[in-house]
Structure formats: C-alpha cells, structure tokens
Amino acid sequence: MALFDKTNHIKVEDNLLAGIRMKASVKAGKAYEYTAAISTEKAQPGMVVSVRNNVAQGVEGIAYLITGVNCDDRLNQYFVNNTAGSAEGGMVPINNGTGCYHYGNLFAYRCNVGVISQFAADSIHTENITLAENKLNAKMQFAHATVYDVSQRYDNIHILAVARPDCPKCYASSNWCSWNTGSTPSIHQLAGQHIEEIASVRGVQKICTNSVKDTRTFITNMVYENFKQSYSEPAWAKCKGNLMIHLEQIAHDTASQYYMWNSRKVNCDIESVIKYDNSDPATAGWTGGCGAVGPCTGTETFQITDFDGGILGKPGQTLHAKRPALADGLDCRKYDKWNGYHCMGLNYRVLLFENEGKDYYTTMYQPEIQTKMMSKKYAINMFKEWVWEGLMPMDKRKAIFIAVVQKTLRHNMTFNSGVPSSASFRLQHFPQQGKELDYIIMYMKFDDPVSI
DSSP, X not given: OBOOOOSSEEEEESOEEEEEOOOHHHHTTOTTOOOEEEXXXXXXXXXXXXXXXXXXXXXXXXXXXXXXXXXXXXGGOSEESEEXXXXXXXXXXXXXXXXXXXXXXXXXXXXXXXXXXEEEOSEXXXXXXXXXXXXXXXXXXXXXXXXXXXXXXXEEXXXXXXXXXXXGGGGSSSTTTSSOEEEOOOOOBTTOOOOOOGGGGXXXXXXXXXXXXEEEEEEEEEEEESOOSBOOSGGGXXXXXXXXXXXXXXXXXXXXXXXXXXXXXXXXXXXXXXXXXXXXXXXXXXXXXXXXXXXXXXXXXXXXXXXXXXXXXXXXXXXXXXXXXXXXXXXEEEETTTTEEEEESSOEEEEEEEXXXXXXXXXXXXXXXXXXXXXXXEEOOOOOOXXXXXXXXXXXXXXXXXXXXXXXXXXXXXXXXXXXXXXXXXXXXXXXXXXXXXXOEEEEXXXXXXXX
C-alpha cells in the first residue's frame, strides 16, 4: 500500500495487512526497488497524513518504508502505534537531505531486522519503539556528503531478546530466541548508503565508502530485557547466545560512540552486554587497504560510556581487549565473552586527529601512543583505502586517526612520517554534567618521511 493520494487528508488507519509478497524484480536483485506493506512519501504542503494502528504481518520485504518528520515537529508525528511482524525489515526510514529527522512509535517482532536505516541526513532521533525477538533489532545509520560530525538519539526504546515466559510452545525451536542482537553501533558513511536489495536486508551490514569521522549516539531510557548466553527458565531452555550490543568487524574506520543515561538491563547476564569483534585480518597490508601497521583499528576505538551504571552495573566505560595498555593502572575488569574490559569511572576520551594540509594523501603518519604512566605502546591506523583499480589500492586513504586516550595525562606520540604542513587534534565532545575541563598533553615526534 503506497500513499500517493494528492488529496489533503490521507488516512491509513486500523488495517491488517498479511502475506505481502515481494516483487519478482526485487527477488532478482534489482537495486532501489523497494517492496513494502505501507510506504510514504514526503507530504506536499497542506497535506495531512495519518498512518496509525496498523498491523503488517508476514511481509517478504519491508513492513513500513517511511519518511520521518522534522525533529522540531516530532510532537506532530503522523506514524503512530503501528506493528510489524515476521517481515524482512520492520521499519526502514528513507529520508535523504540535510537536517534532523524523527522516527518512532513502532512495535516490531520476529523480523530479520526490526529497525534499520541507511540514508543521507545530518541527524536522526528515534524514540518510543518496542522490538522483540528480531534477529537484529536496531541499527540506525546515516550521513551526508558535506557533514563530518553527526549525532543521533535513542529515547524510550525497549528491546527484548525473548518475550513470552509463559509460552513454552513458542520456543519449541530456538530459531527466534537465539543469536539475537539488541543493537549495533552505527557506522556512518559519507553520503549515506542505500539498502540495495530488500531480499538481503539482513546482509546490509557492509561498508562501501569512507566513514564519518566524528559520530556519537546519545541514548536515554533504553531497556534491554532477557539477553543471556543461556537460560534457566524452563520455557526458554533452548534459547542462547543473545547479545545486547555487538560491535561488528566491518567497523574498519570507526563506529558511533554510545553515551548512555537512565538505561538498564532486565534479566540479562553481564556476559551478554557487549561483544567486540576483532579487526578484519584481511585488511592488513597495502593490498588489504589498511597499510603496514596491520589491520584497520576502527573496532578498537568504540566505547560504551554508561553515566549511571544501569547497563554496566557501575558507572564506567568499555574498552576493546586489544587495548590492554589503556587498562593499566585503572580499575578495569576483563570479560572474555566481551572481548573487552569494563573500566570504572569516566577516564577516557576519544581523540580525533588528521592531516589537513596539501600533502593529505602523501604524508601518511603511522602513529604510536604511549602514556607516561604506561610501559606499553599501541598503534593507531588511519582510515581504510576505498579507491581501487581492480585489486590495486590507489593510495587515497584519508589521513584521519581516532584513538581512545586517558584524560589529564601526558601522552607521547611517535609518527613514522614527516611533519604534515597542517594538522588538527581535538577531543570528541563529551556530554556530561558540570563544567569539568578535560585535557590531554601530547608530546609528538616525527621520524623521517616515509615513501608512499
């Protein structure tokens, strides 16, 4: 059902849509041809649209393919109280343009993907959504060709790995109650990226171009429920392997940092809070796209910052297990299931630095960082190569670097390169109460130029 009516009042309310089949051309892999139970376009001036109280059940493609409203107009949201079940994708936003867009008011269950977006925008705000037993519950990512600093908000989101404790027959098979993911940190790509084939919307977890360098996700009132590695509840005995947050290996360059308030986990075990994937070893070396330092290090720069401890148990931050040097001397506990650490307190900041000179593509530093308090060094890799001729990289990697550093300390940074003609260093904006002044002190050393 598509909303193309040109009248001033369009209502799609109180409908049950079941057994929505996919177009043959989409099954064959034709790009940008979407199949949806209900789809909307941007309303013309003076047009009033209402999509409320609908149920889309059994959809081969997407249940709701919708445009959002401007964030300043979110109280007049036209998409309210809709349900998606057993669909390839529950809701897919499709706005393209500058500005902030608002989405929400959805219940999605047993879909391959509950809510996912890949489009061009500056910012998005997602709220008032319940997601249950979807294989991937939530992944909202977006970007814009001219925007290098993006943020998004999640408010009032409830995600359940397993939803019905009083229904043993619902889980006679473990298919829909195992290996579910609550949310994945967004990987925002310049100019966005469309979902090209609805038949494989679950396979949209791929990256095709440079990532936005400064990305943040602000989360309030997020509830993760019933996420465990194994279950003692009799009805859920076959369920296993559910993760609240999963950082994927495809985060070659970076992933959006999670800043969380007033969020909590209900009936979840600590081992299921997060899983850090390791960097893709195939990206190591010149022909792998990430150079001589080794694999790309984007997966090693993501953190959850939990301001009140509702997710981590105590206020603190997470670290990738590949960064043991950062955990030295601090109250950190390693969890093997996470492939990472929980470090108490708010001791870390994200450092962004890049070559901004005319030698952007020729002076490629290979930095190592060592804090005065630490005996260990750790290397930071630049962004991945995305310009190729066949299997040959064209050496157009962006000299952008992202590192996690301890605040208020002196850091020694050694560069295996010459001095760039212009460079910038800054800490990512850190949302917090009070007026604390965070800083780091950098001592930099540049070696002889490296031939690229």
